[in-house]
Amino acid sequence: MADFWLGASALFTDPTALMIFVGGLLGGMLFGAIPGINMLTLGAVILPFTAAMEPAHAIMLYSVIYCSGVFGGAITAILFNIPGSPENAPTAFDGYPMTRNGEAAKAIGAAVICSAFGGICSAILMMAATPTIAGWAVRAFGPPEIFALICFGLAVSASVGAADLWKGLLSVSLGLLIATIGTDPADGIARYNFGTYYLLAGIHFIPVVLGLFAVAEVFTQGAKQLTHTATKIDLQFPSFVEFWRLKFTVLRSMVIGFFAGILPGIGAVLAAFLSYNEAVRWSPKGKFGKGELGGVVASETANNAATGAAMIPLLALGLPGGALTAMMMGVFQIHGMEPGPLVFITSKELVWVVFAAMFFANVAILALGYIQTKTVVHLLRIPFHLLAPAILLIATIGAYALRNLTVDIWVMYLAGIAGFLLRRSGYSVAGIVMGLILGKLGESSFTKSMQLLKYDPTALFTRPIAGLLLTVAVLTLIWNVVAAIRRPPEAA
Amino acid sequence: MWPSGKATSVIELAFWLALALVAFGLSFQFSGEVGTYKWGAASWPRAVVLLMATTALIHAALQFRKAETSTSGADGDGNGERPLASLGLFVIPLIYAWLLPRTGFYLTTPVFLISFLLYVGERRWHVILATTLLIMALVLLVFAKLFYVALPVGNWPGFYDVNNWLLVMIR
Numbered sequence: 001m002a003d004f005w006l007g008a009s010a011l012f013t014d015p016t017a018l019m020i021f022v023g024g025l026l027g028g029m030l031f032g033a034i035p036g037i038n039m040l041t042l043g044a045v046i047l048p049f050t051a052a053m054e055p056a057h058a059i060m061l062y063s064v065i066y067c068s069g070v071f072g073g074a075i076t077a078i079l080f081n082i083p084g085s086p087e088n089a090p091t092a093f094d095g096y097p098m099t100r101n102g103e104a105a106k107a108i109g110a111a112v113i114c115s116a117f118g119g120i121c122s123a124i125l126m127m128a129a130t131p132t133i134a135g136w137a138v139r140a141f142g143p144p145e146i147f148a149l150i151c152f153g154l155a156v157s158a159s160v161g162a163a164d165l166w167k168g169l170l171s172v173s174l175g176l177l178i179a180t181i182g183t184d185p186a187d188g189i190a191r192y193n194f195g196t197y198y199l200l201a202g203i204h205f206i207p208v209v210l211g212l213f214a215v216a217e218v219f220t221q222g223a224k225q226l227t228h229t230a231t232k233i234d235l236q237f238p239s240f241v242e243f244w245r246l247k248f249t250v251l252r253s254m255v256i257g258f259f260a261g262i263l264p265g266i267g268a269v270l271a272a273f274l275s276y277n278e279a280v281r282w283s284p285k286g287k288f289g290k291g292e293l294g295g296v297v298a299s300e301t302a303n304n305a306a307t308g309a310a311m312i313p314l315l316a317l318g319l320p321g322g323a324l325t326a327m328m329m330g331v332f333q334i335h336g337m338e339p340g341p342l343v344f345i346t347s348k349e350l351v352w353v354v355f356a357a358m359f360f361a362n363v364a365i366l367a368l369g370y371i372q373t374k375t376v377v378h379l380l381r382i383p384f385h386l387l388a389p390a391i392l393l394i395a396t397i398g399a400y401a402l403r404n405l406t407v408d409i410w411v412m413y414l415a416g417i418a419g420f421l422l423r424r425s426g427y428s429v430a431g432i433v434m435g436l437i438l439g440k441l442g443e444s445s446f447t448k449s450m451q452l453l454k455y456d457p458t459a460l461f462t463r464p465i466a467g468l469l470l471t472v473a474v475l476t477l478i479w480n481v482v483a484a485i486r487r488p489p490e491a492a
Numbered sequence: 493m494w495p496s497g498k499a500t501s502v503i504e505l506a507f508w509l510a511l512a513l514v515a516f517g518l519s520f521q522f523s524g525e526v527g528t529y530k531w532g533a534a535s536w537p538r539a540v541v542l543l544m545a546t547t548a549l550i551h552a553a554l555q556f557r558k559a560e561t562s563t564s565g566a567d568g569d570g571n572g573e574r575p576l577a578s579l580g581l582f583v584i585p586l587i588y589a590w591l592l593p594r595t596g597f598y599l600t601t602p603v604f605l606i607s608f609l610l611y612v613g614e615r616r617w618h619v620i621l622a623t624t625l626l627i628m629a630l631v632l633l634v635f636a637k638l639f640y641v642a643l644p645v646g647n648w649p650g651f652y653d654v655n656n657w658l659l660v661m662i663r
Binding site for chain 2: 413446
């Protein structure tokens with residue numbers, strides 16, 4: 001506790017540190033809210049300038065950007081079906097239907113509260129348990145366990161947002177097939193690239209997400225003769241009773257987000273997807289995909305819970321779990337430092353300034369939510385037919401700016417058309433995105449697992465965690481298949 | 493009207509099986525190469541294709557069995573929509589995407605914005621011009637001036653120079 005106050009006082013008594021803290025907070029929120037230009041863009045742009053900063057300030061800046069950036073895209077996801085960042089994509093699954101049902105204020109309120117709650121709890125756990133948890137998770141979760149976790153996620157995601165299980169499975173398999181475009185993870189052999197080197201790097205999921213969500217939404221609204229009702233939006237926190245009903249969703253999402261954050265390569269994106277899947281699985285009567293508050297709560301709690309946890313392997317073991325933490329690793333190296341157990345001894349103040357900054361950044365999300373509600377949400381009052389070209393334009397820039405490739409714009413628009421057609425046929429765009437995101441990691445971890453287990457798939461069941469996860473995945477799928485066969489498609 | 497009932501099921505089955513067949517056929521292009529991974533680069537895509545085809549067949553069988561009661565559009569998005577109107581919505585952005593690398597972002601975007609607004613039914617010229625100017629101003633301020641996002645400047649003769657000149661003026 002004394003260390004925390006030491007870090008907090010170092011943060012708040014130093015005007016430069018305070019300025020960097022506020023700058024990171026607002027910058028992360030802004031970049032998180034703009035589709036395509038996410039917190040990674042900001043992190044990459046400012047990386048060279050961190051050389052002139054104090055090491056503690058530079059690392060603290062990235063940690064604050066991480067917290068506010070993960071939250072930043074939630075409000076645009078809820079209001080416009082445009083996830084500002086991939087971490088907020090599952091938020092749109094139910095957040096946007098809530099907006100269409102006239103419950104935008106409540107969805108935003110829930111996102112703000114849950115993001116702050118998830119982030120604060122994660123920051124506290126991060127401070128309390130960094131060395132112990134990092135050691136266990138990194139030892140216990142190898143490729144077989146990650147593959148089993150992915151299987152579990154895919155089994156559940158088939159039941160999200162589709163008219164029936166079969167359409168859900170087809171949506172997921174389409175995403176999995178798209179994920180195979182590029183090169184294979186073991187030997188880099190080109191697959192489905194049609195002779196063009198543009199496709200060798202694969203289909204990036206950001207243009208697909210922009211297409212399936214933002215562009216498809218513009219097409220859908222356009223096909224409906226562009227009727228859009230401008231409503232007054234405010235910040236309305238769900239009642240205590242509503243939150244109490246969702247207590248298990250919040251706790252479960254916290255746990256999922258925290259462990260997903262610790263595991264290298266999983267991070268906030270998969271935390272949000274896995275948590276959303278679990279919310280669906282544990283609430284069979286919920287109207288997920290049609291405006292269920294639990295969907296917003298699950299996604300936003302988990303993605304922010306992952307932020308604090310992602311710092312654990314970085315600081316405790318020097319193992320970055322994602323792109324932004326890898327940039328932080330770069331910042332350490334720019335300053336001639338190596339993150340790892342020794343950092344807690346040699347740079348104790350730095351560590352606790354970072355911890356304190358992350359804690360207060362998550363507290364500040366409550367204020368950020370209010371600021372965003374009073375600024376960004378006013379865009380909703382603009383008639384949709386005037387807003388539609390702006391959405392298409394921002395999405396186009398977002399897709400292009402990712403890798404400066406025109407092919408990404410094509411991917412986005414083709415995904416938009418596909419999303420438009422698939423949605424009206426009862427397929428799940430969420431399932432496609434989950435298949436695409438989980439597919440790459442799933443194949444990679446399966447390949448490594450098989451090489452590790454001498455090409456014996458049954459050996460996956462001899463590992464306790466992998467075996468348990470795979471068994472639950474199979475049971476979930478069987479349960480869903482039986483339920484789908486028993487009931488007519490309309491009721492699924 | 494959008495196709496519905498049994499016709500939809502047939503179209504959907506044909507689509508998924510065709511996709512699976514094409515993906516399976518193309519997998520032979522990389523199935524021969526064996527690297528460090530014994531099962532090869534084609535094993536995972538083929539497993540996905542198998543899952544896709546099997547699911548499509550089961551789904552179609554169940555749909556045919558319940559043909560009389562089956563409907564399309566799970567979330568009701570298909571109600572009251574105009575397929576031909578949607579075609580125009582698709583075509584304008586696709587033309588824009590095709591033109592972008594050729595005629596450049598700075599010259600093509602205002603034309604795209606005006607075309608799109610006209611297509612979706614806006615006829616008030618002052619609204620069209622004000623919307624186009626506002627969107628362009630904001631986009632240029634944020635992406636070209638503040639973030640220095642490298643947007644396409646075109647490769648057709650003349651367009652490259654004009655786009656670059658505009659970019660210099662903006663920055």
